[in-house]
Amino acid sequence: MLNKNGVPSLEEIKSRFPSEEFLNKPKAITECYENIPCNPCSTSCPFDAIYIGEDINTPPVVDFEKCTGCGVCVYNCPGLAIFTVQKKEDCLVFKIPYELVPYPEKGEIVNAINRNGDIIGECEIEKVSITNRQDRTALLQVKVAQELLYEFITVRRKL
Amino acid sequence: MRELDLVIIGGGPAGLSAAKIAAESGLNSLIIERDYKVGGQLVKQTHMFFGSEKQYAKTRGIDIAKILVNDVLAYPDKVEIMTETTVVGLYKDNVLTLLQKEKYIKIKAKAIIIATGASEKFLAFENNDLPGIYGAGAVQTLMNVHGVLPSEEVVMVGSGNIGLIVSYQLIQAGVKVKAVLEAAPTIGGYKVHASKLKRLGVDILTSTSVKRAEGKDTLEKIIIAKLDKNWDYIPGTEEEIIVDALCISVGLSPLTSLLSMVEADMKFVNYLGGLVPVINHQHETSIKNIFVAGDVCGVEEASSAIVEGYFSGLIVAERLGYKHPNHEELYQDFEAQLENLRSGPFGEKTRLGLKELRGENNAE
Ligand SMILES: Cc1cc2nc3c(=O)[nH]c(=O)nc-3n(C[C@H](O)[C@H](O)[C@H](O)COP(=O)(O)OP(=O)(O)OC[C@H]3O[C@@H](n4cnc5c(N)ncnc54)[C@H](O)[C@@H]3O)c2cc1C
Ligand code: SF4
Ligand code: SF4
Numbered sequence: 001m002l003n004k005n006g007v008p009s010l011e012e013i014k015s016r017f018p019s020e021e022f023l024n025k026p027k028a029i030t031e032c033y034e035n036i037p038c039n040p041c042s043t044s045c046p047f048d049a050i051y052i053g054e055d056i057n058t059p060p061v062v063d064f065e066k067c068t069g070c071g072v073c074v075y076n077c078p079g080l081a082i083f084t085v086q087k088k089e090d091c092l093v094f095k096i097p098y099e100l101v102p103y104p105e106k107g108e109i110v111n112a113i114n115r116n117g118d119i120i121g122e123c124e125i126e127k128v129s130i131t132n133r134q135d136r137t138a139l140l141q142v143k144v145a146q147e148l149l150y151e152f153i154t155v156r157r158k159l
Numbered sequence: 160m161r162e163l164d165l166v167i168i169g170g171g172p173a174g175l176s177a178a179k180i181a182a183e184s185g186l187n188s189l190i191i192e193r194d195y196k197v198g199g200q201l202v203k204q205t206h207m208f209f210g211s212e213k214q215y216a217k218t219r220g221i222d223i224a225k226i227l228v229n230d231v232l233a234y235p236d237k238v239e240i241m242t243e244t245t246v247v248g249l250y251k252d253n254v255l256t257l258l259q260k261e262k263y264i265k266i267k268a269k270a271i272i273i274a275t276g277a278s279e280k281f282l283a284f285e286n287n288d289l290p291g292i293y294g295a296g297a298v299q300t301l302m303n304v305h306g307v308l309p310s311e312e313v314v315m316v317g318s319g320n321i322g323l324i325v326s327y328q329l330i331q332a333g334v335k336v337k338a339v340l341e342a343a344p345t346i347g348g349y350k351v352h353a354s355k356l357k358r359l360g361v362d363i364l365t366s367t368s369v370k371r372a373e374g375k376d377t378l379e380k381i382i383i384a385k386l387d388k389n390w391d392y393i394p395g396t397e398e399e400i401i402v403d404a405l406c407i408s409v410g411l412s413p414l415t416s417l418l419s420m421v422e423a424d425m426k427f428v429n430y431l432g433g434l435v436p437v438i439n440h441q442h443e444t445s446i447k448n449i450f451v452a453g454d455v456c457g458v459e460e461a462s463s464a465i466v467e468g469y470f471s472g473l474i475v476a477e478r479l480g481y482k483h484p485n486h487e488e489l490y491q492d493f494e495a496q497l498e499n500l501r502s503g504p505f506g507e508k509t510r511l512g513l514k515e516l517r518g519e520n521n522a523e
Contacts, residue, residue, distance in 0.1 A: 002350050002353075002354075003345040003346055003350065004344075004345060004346065004363075004365050005346075005353070005357060005362070005363050005365075006346065006350060006353030006354040006355075006356060006357035006363055007354070007357055008350075008354070031351070031354065032351055033350060034349060034350050034351070034504075035503040035504050035505070036209065036349050036351070036503060036505055037209060037210055037211070037462070037499070037500050037501075037502075037503050037505065037506065038209040038210065038211075038216060039211050039212070039216065040207075040212065040216045040217035043211070043212050043216075044217065054499075055499065055502060055503075056210075056211045056499060056500075056503075057502055057503025057504070057505075057506075076207075076217050077207075077217075078206065078207035078208060078209050078216065078217055079209075079349065079351025079352065079355065080351070080355050081351040081354070081355075099331060100330070100331060101331075113358055114358070115354065115357065115358055116357065116358075117357055117358050117359060117360035117361070135207070135217075135218075135219065135222075136219070137207070153358050154358050154359075156360075
């Protein structure tokens with residue numbers, strides 16, 4: 001339970017996803033369920049695709065028509081609560097925020113991790129980007145198995 | 160004795176922001192900071208901040224400190240900064256005693272803004288004085304300011320934002336966080352921070368606290384136990400965790416000792432962190448020309464400390480005859496910003512606390 005151990009329920013998770021046809025293009029998923037005073041996701045989106053409004057305590061709502069999956073909100077969210085995901089023919093491609101050094105490398109096979117912190121499989125790092133604009137939050141582009149759509153959340157390097 | 164217009168005690172976000180607006184208004188100020196650099200709590204916050212863009216949300220705390228410091232350095236002839244200097248005495252005629260490298264200095268000010276922040280609360284349990292038991296702030300200072308690891312493993316007590324954030328920073332530094340304990344039945348801080356830890360494999364144990372620490376010379380293990388509704392330990396639920404450091408993050412209490420010296424009216428308001436000065440809407444205490452801003456008048460956030468700093472700087476400038484050219488506009492803007500920051504469920508404590516402080520607690 002979210003307020004007991006920090007793990008959202010499947011319904012909560014799904015409530016943040018668009019219907020599957022949207023996912024042919026990358027879309028931002030905002031896992032931010034609470035009324036907290038925060039709005040950088042909304043103010044940083046170059047496409048005006050995240051709505052919070054005047055009261056910054058309102059949780060974000062993504063307009064999936066407008067969202068291009070550019071990933072800007074991913075590294076601007078102080079809660080590391082946003083990722084993007086796209087459905088490809090044979091896999092999913094996630095862009096996730098990552099702040100642990102050393103970063104994994106392109107091509108590296110890492111463990112796929114769920115919201116409970118458990119290993120749920122393996123996945124491949126397709127790209128690691130860390131530009132100045134990202135202000136020390138790396139973006140990892142990760143290739144993940146289709147069936148992990150609502151499970152995958154981050155990666156853990158193998159020791 | 161040197162006589163100044165405005166003396167600001169504490170160079171954290173509140174103090175720096177007050178100096179900035181005072182300088183903008185044309186008023187000279189002196190910031191007195193006991194640490195070797197200004198920035199307050201921000202100098203050890205390596206994470207991106209919450210809030211709205213106006214208070215530098217998504218910028219890392221360490222960088223917000225730089226922005227605020229540069230804002231006052233832009234007025235070299237209006238703002239003077241004295242570091243490694245502690246205000247140790249405050250007297251009713253607005254005389255201050257400063258301690259600077261074993262030297263006592265007396266100064267006098269027309270107005271004073273106290274922005275001393277807050278200090279960490281500690282927790283009572285058996286052997287809580289064993290080496291290896293730290294406050295969360297100390298651990299953060301060790302790691303993020305001095306680059307020293309506190310231990311190999313740690314258990315955090317307290318799941319408020321500070322406990323959650325410091326746990327995350329410990330993991331970033333390579334320390335294994337074995338668990339976060341929370342006495343209340345639910346997590347205290349933002350769930351986004353909790354989720355961030357959980358996915359890294361950290362268990363947050365609610366209705367649980369530390370009962371006893373054990374170790375010969377330093378901490379070797381802790382005994383934890385479940386708590387019932389009344390926060391009493393439930394017999395038979397004890398468990399042992401082998402760990403060489405325990406980090407306590409159970410809240411902050413305002414640093415108000417200087418206000419007691421001038422016998423300012425004080426009130427104990429739990430929602431605000433403990434004993435706080437009674438203030439009017441202009442952040443003035445019961446002693447004329449002594450103002451407060453930031454965590455010292457109620458433990459909140461850097462975002463609100465910054466706005467309170469601006470606000471009090473604006474008020475003091477006007478009081479001393481340096482009315483800011485945009486006084487009315489800014490006054491309204493700062494009030495609106497504070498209200499917005501405090502309007503959600505996480506601002507409820509502050510809202511209730513301020514009501515209680517003003518004696519309006521029966522209004523709702
Ligand atoms: C781990 C952690 C995470 C946080 N995360 C966030 C966040 O994400 N967003 C957010 O908005 N806020 C956050 N905060 C809160 C924020 O840091 C504080 O609310 C803010 O720093 C308060 O500002 P202040 O100026 O009132 O006090 P402080 O920052 O505490 O500054 C007070 C200054 O006064 C000095 N001082 C005290 N007594 C004296 C004296 N007698 N003489 C001279 N100098 C003195 C102190 O040395 C200090 O530099 C966090 C805090 C912590 C600990
Ligand atoms: S991914 Fe890009 S377009 Fe989509 S919400 Fe985030 S910032 Fe906006
Ligand atoms: S920036 Fe992140 S934490 Fe803040 S409101 Fe947006 S999604 Fe939530």
